[in-house]
Amino acid sequence: MTSDICYCSSLRAAERRMTRAYDDALAPSGINVAQFSLLRKIQRNEPASLTRIGEIMDLDRSTVGRNIRVLAKLGLTEIATGEDLRESSVMLTEQGRQTIATALPLWQATQEKIETILGGDMAKALQTLPTAF
Amino acid sequence: MTSDICYCSSLRAAERRMTRAYDDALAPSGINVAQFSLLRKIQRNEPASLTRIGEIMDLDRSTVGRNIRVLAKLGLTEIATGEDLRESSVMLTEQGRQTIATALPLWQATQEKIETILGGDMAKALQTLPTAF
DNA sequence: TCATGATGCGGGCATATACCCGTAAATCGG
DNA sequence: CCGATTTACGGGTATATGCCCGCATCATGA
Numbered sequence: 001m002t003s004d005i006c007y008c009s010s011l012r013a014a015e016r017r018m019t020r021a022y023d024d025a026l027a028p029s030g031i032n033v034a035q036f037s038l039l040r041k042i043q044r045n046e047p048a049s050l051t052r053i054g055e056i057m058d059l060d061r062s063t064v065g066r067n068i069r070v071l072a073k074l075g076l077t078e079i080a081t082g083e084d085l086r087e088s089s090v091m092l093t094e095q096g097r098q099t100i101a102t103a104l105p106l107w108q109a110t111q112e113k114i115e116t117i118l119g120g121d122m123a124k125a126l127q128t129l130p131t132a133f
Numbered sequence: 134m135t136s137d138i139c140y141c142s143s144l145r146a147a148e149r150r151m152t153r154a155y156d157d158a159l160a161p162s163g164i165n166v167a168q169f170s171l172l173r174k175i176q177r178n179e180p181a182s183l184t185r186i187g188e189i190m191d192l193d194r195s196t197v198g199r200n201i202r203v204l205a206k207l208g209l210t211e212i213a214t215g216e217d218l219r220e221s222s223v224m225l226t227e228q229g230r231q232t233i234a235t236a237l238p239l240w241q242a243t244q245e246k247i248e249t250i251l252g253g254d255m256a257k258a259l260q261t262l263p264t265a266f
Numbered sequence: 267t268c269a270t271g272a273t274g275c276g277g278g279c280a281t282a283t284a285c286c287c288g289t290a291a292a293t294c295g296g
Numbered sequence: 297c298c299g300a301t302t303t304a305c306g307g308g309t310a311t312a313t314g315c316c317c318g319c320a321t322c323a324t325g326a
Contacts, residue, residue: 130146
């Protein structure tokens with residue numbers, strides 16, 4: 001029979017641990033790793049609609065909307081109405097850019113730490129995992 | 134420089150996808166993969182305290198408590214007071230055992246599907262990932 | 267141009283998760 | 297045996313996430 005260990009539970013446990021590691025590292029910047037990731041996605045697609053960001057990140061649109069509202073509350077994003085009046089046009093504020101700049105080296109240090117611990121093969125495999133199934 | 138791709142974000146995205154896959158597969162049983170995992174942990178450690186389960190699953194104790202209350206609401210678990218009056222003594226109900234029995238083949242089929250897609254090496258690596266860092 | 271259908275969102279509802287604080291019970295020292 | 301410390305929880309607060317429903321706007325075809 002196949003393994004008794006649930007792949008999904010393993011993945012979920014690993015996700016919790018790694019998220020904690022990154023969140024701890026990013027704490028001085030005032031944002032967590034999910035927010036950091038979202039900010040960077042916005043930066044690379046500015047101005048972007050919620051639906052677009054959701055597609056890129058494989059996140060439910062409503063999740064993106066809520067998460068961005070949290071960032072807006074922190075003063076890191078601005079939400080305007082697009083030409084298409086149905087669309088939200090999301091952009092970073094200056095403070096948002098600043099926060100990314102602050103978080104970047106913290107993130108990078110964590111990346112290196114994780115890369116060292118996991119080893120090159122595992123690290124690479126991890127990066128392709130989301131598209132592997 | 135190290136990779137531009139965030140290991141944590143990759144892991145989180147993979148977790149979302151895989152969780153969706155398992156949740157969809159388990160849907161007929163009425164529980165999701167997190168609940169299935171928790172039920173099985175309870176089963177293997179019955180009767181267990183919340184703290185104990187939290188340690189085993191590397192979950193915050195308060196999270197365990199809330200999640201088990203959801204299971205209790207579904208009639209799948211019973212929560213009694215232990216000898217130590219501070220402790221909760223968590224056990225499965227008959228319906229809880231029944232639900233595990235229903236979910237088991239659904240879970241197993243998904244395990245096999247995932248295993249096939251990922252390949253043996255990757256699958257094995259995934260299982261050890263939570264303890265890898 | 268106007269009815270229809272498609273699209274973009276917000277809000278409601280629910281779960282999973284973490285952290286912190288306060289309370290009650292158990293344990294340990296003196 | 298009693299006060300101090302430790303332990304086990306519950307509840308509050310907050311984020312992240314998904315699904316569904318309803319509303320407003322846009323696009324399309326007759």
